[in-house]
Amino acid sequence: MLERAIEHLEVLVGFDSVSEHPNGPIADHLAGVLEGLGAQVERQVNGEKVNLWARLGPDGPGGVILSAHMDVVPVAGQDWTHPPFALTRDRGRLYGRGSCDMKGFIACVLAVLETAPPQVPIYVALTHDEEVGCLGAQHLVEWLKARDAHPALCLVGEPTEMRVIDAHKGCNEYTTRFTGRAGHGSDPDAGVNAAQYAARFALGLEQIAAALPVPEDSPFTPPHTTLNIGAIRGGSAHNVIPETAEIAWEFREVRADHAAQVRQKAESLRTKLEAEMQARDPACSIRTDTIGEVVGLAPQEPHPMRDLMLSLTGENRAMSVAFGTEAGLFQSLGAATVVCGPGSIAQAHKADEFIEESQMAACCALLVRLLRRLASDRGLV
Numbered sequence: 001m002l003e004r005a006i007e008h009l010e011v012l013v014g015f016d017s018v019s020e021h022p023n024g025p026i027a028d029h030l031a032g033v034l035e036g037l038g039a040q041v042e043r044q045v046n047g048e049k050v051n052l053w054a055r056l057g058p059d060g061p062g063g064v065i066l067s068a069h070m071d072v073v074p075v076a077g078q079d080w081t082h083p084p085f086a087l088t089r090d091r092g093r094l095y096g097r098g099s100c101d102m103k104g105f106i107a108c109v110l111a112v113l114e115t116a117p118p119q120v121p122i123y124v125a126l127t128h129d130e131e132v133g134c135l136g137a138q139h140l141v142e143w144l145k146a147r148d149a150h151p152a153l154c155l156v157g158e159p160t161e162m163r164v165i166d167a168h169k170g171c172n173e174y175t176t177r178f179t180g181r182a183g184h185g186s187d188p189d190a191g192v193n194a195a196q197y198a199a200r201f202a203l204g205l206e207q208i209a210a211a212l213p214v215p216e217d218s219p220f221t222p223p224h225t226t227l228n229i230g231a232i233r234g235g236s237a238h239n240v241i242p243e244t245a246e247i248a249w250e251f252r253e254v255r256a257d258h259a260a261q262v263r264q265k266a267e268s269l270r271t272k273l274e275a276e277m278q279a280r281d282p283a284c285s286i287r288t289d290t291i292g293e294v295v296g297l298a299p300q301e302p303h304p305m306r307d308l309m310l311s312l313t314g315e316n317r318a319m320s321v322a323f324g325t326e327a328g329l330f331q332s333l334g335a336a337t338v339v340c341g342p343g344s345i346a347q348a349h350k351a352d353e354f355i356e357e358s359q360m361a362a363c364c365a366l367l368v369r370l371l372r373r374l375a376s377d378r379g380l381v
Contacts, residue, residue, distance in 0.1 A: 001112065001115065002111075002357065002360055002361045004111040005107045005360050005363075006087075006089070006357070006360065008033075008107035008110045008111055009096075009099060009103055009104055009355075009360070012029075012103040013085060013086065013087045013096035013099055014085055014087070015085070016085050017071050017072055017098065018073065018074050018075075019072070019074075019128075019130075019132045020074070023049055023050055023070055023071060024048070027051075027052055027070060027128075030126055031054075033110055034110075037056060037114060038056060039054040039056045040054065041054040042054070044140055046139045049136060051126065051137075051139060051140045051143075052070075052124070052125070052126040053125055053143075053144070054124040054126075055121060055123055056118050056122045057118035057119060057121050057122045058119075061150070062121060062150070063121025063122060063153075064120070064154065065123045065124075065151045065154040065330060066109050066122065066367075067124075067157065067327075068102050068103075068105050068106045068109070068126055068156075068157050069102060069126070069127045069131070069326065070106075070126050070128060071127075071128055071130055071131050071132075071136075072097050072098035072101065073131050073348075073349045078350070081351075081352055082096070084096060089357075092357050092358065093356055094360070095352055096353065096354075099343070099353055099355045100159050100342075100344065100354060101159055101345075101353070102157055102158055102341060104159075104341075104342050104355040105157030105158075105341040105343075105363060107360070108367060109124060109157070109367065111364055112364055112367040112368055112371070115368070116371075119371075120371075120374045121151075122371070123151055125140060125330070127140055132291075132292060134292065134326050137329045138329060141330065141333060144333060145332075150335075151330075151335045152304075152380070153308070153336050154305065154327070154331070154335040154336070154337040154338075155305070155340060156326055156327045156330065157339075157340065158327075158341050159344055159347070159348060160321075160341055160345070161342075161343070162313060162340060162363060163313075163319055163340065164306060164309045164313060164318045164338050164340045165338060165339035165340065166303060166306045167219050167297050167298065167320040167321075168296055168320060168322065168323060168325060168328075168339070169220055169225075169252040169296050170253045170259055170293075170294055170295050170296035171250065171293075171294045171296075171324035172250060172252070172290075172293045172294070173248075173249075173250045173292045173293075174249055174250070174266075174289065175288070175291060176201060176246065176247045176288040176289075177244070177245075177246045177286070177287050177288075178198050178244065178277075178285075178286050179194060179243065179244055179284055180241070180242065180244070180245075180277060181243060181281045181284060182240065182241055183240075184240070184241065185239035186239065192241075192280050192284050193241050193242060194234055194245040195234040195235050195242040195245045197276075197277060197286070198246070198247050199232070200273060201247060201269060201286070202247055202249070204269045205249060205266060206227060206229075208265045212224065212225050212261065215254060219299060223254065224254060225252065225253045225258045225262070226251065226252050226322075227249065229248075229249050230248040231246075231248040232246075232247050232248075233246050233247075234246065248291075252296075252322060252324070253296060254296070259295075294324040294325075294326075295329060296324070296328050297327040298328065298331065303336055304336050304380060305335075305336035306318050306336070306338050308380060309338050309340055312370060312373065313340070313366065323345060325339050341363065344359075
């Protein structure tokens with residue numbers, strides 16, 4: 001089964017499915033493989049991008065989602081010693097863009113589903129544009145909600161070294177752009193300094209985050225909602241009043257209400273500063289663009305999928321992580337959701353990305369055990 005999974009991975013790595021490109025070729029390939037296994041495959045189209053929703057096994061209530069994204073991050077500017085879009089097998093490692101994040105999991109799913117028809121409803125969810133804000137999963141989940149779909153369980157196969165993750169923070173990314181009025185630095189009142197307003201906005205964001213309470217029972221490290229100013233751009237010379245500036249910023253909330261508070265207070269701050277700028281020149285403006293908003297995976301009790309996965313992996317407890325995934329979106333369908341997949345996040349997004357063959361083998365074995373357990377205990381789904 002491992003060799004078959006590696007064969008699938010070799011084909012998948014060969015697709016340049018960087019997020020900025022249309023994903024039709026890899027989606028068509030995967031749809032064909034799944035249809036060859038007897039799956040009912042539906043394409044959820046969003047412009048030039050496609051999500052796949054495939055059902056195998058009997059049609060009925062409940063079921064389990066096996067979720068992965070088809071897109072990968074760019075290779076431009078990285079110093080690869082192996083070809084990024086051709087799988088290289090070397091001393092137990094499989095090199096190639098997406099081998100770890102997360103075509104390795106897709107390959108394992110395909111190899112396992114080839115072995116025998118599932119006895120319970122299995123849904124394979126393959127999404128686009130996870131790497132740029134989970135855009136595909138957002139579309140797919142809204143599409144499923146409109147169909148009143150309610151799968152019972154969900155496994156998101158992001159690389160966790162096969163450890164079970166039952167909680168992660170949300171991730172929200174924005175760019176705020178400031179347009180002022182240029183002038184000579186010797187006469188500050190003659191211009192409206194976009195860079196100064198950007199600096200005030202950045203300080204205000206930090207104060208907003210610092211004022212949020214730290215939950216006593218937070219499972220995360222660090223335990224509080226974090227806010228990061230990733231970039232500040234503006235100005236051209238010491239003696240020129242900058243006409244434009246921008247701030248790239250993000251926050252990662254530990255609770256959903258924290259996300260609502262940060263957004264509301266950031267918008268109030270933007271409105272206040274913009275009014276000050278426009279009082280000096282009506283042409284001035286401040287605009288915030290949303291780059292991506294990824295809902296967190298919230299801790300929940302009871303959690304049948306977490307308990308099932310712990311029993312299958314032999315782990316004593318689930319973990320929480322700070323990075324984001326599509327898991328919280330599938331949780332919003334009512335599915336008990338965990339993240340668990342082959343490979344290490346430490347290898348993702350880097351030059352010479354790789355996945356260990358042993359991780360692929362462990363994933364295949366886990367998926368086999370999962371399908372057998374679900375078939376023997378229909379009450380789980």
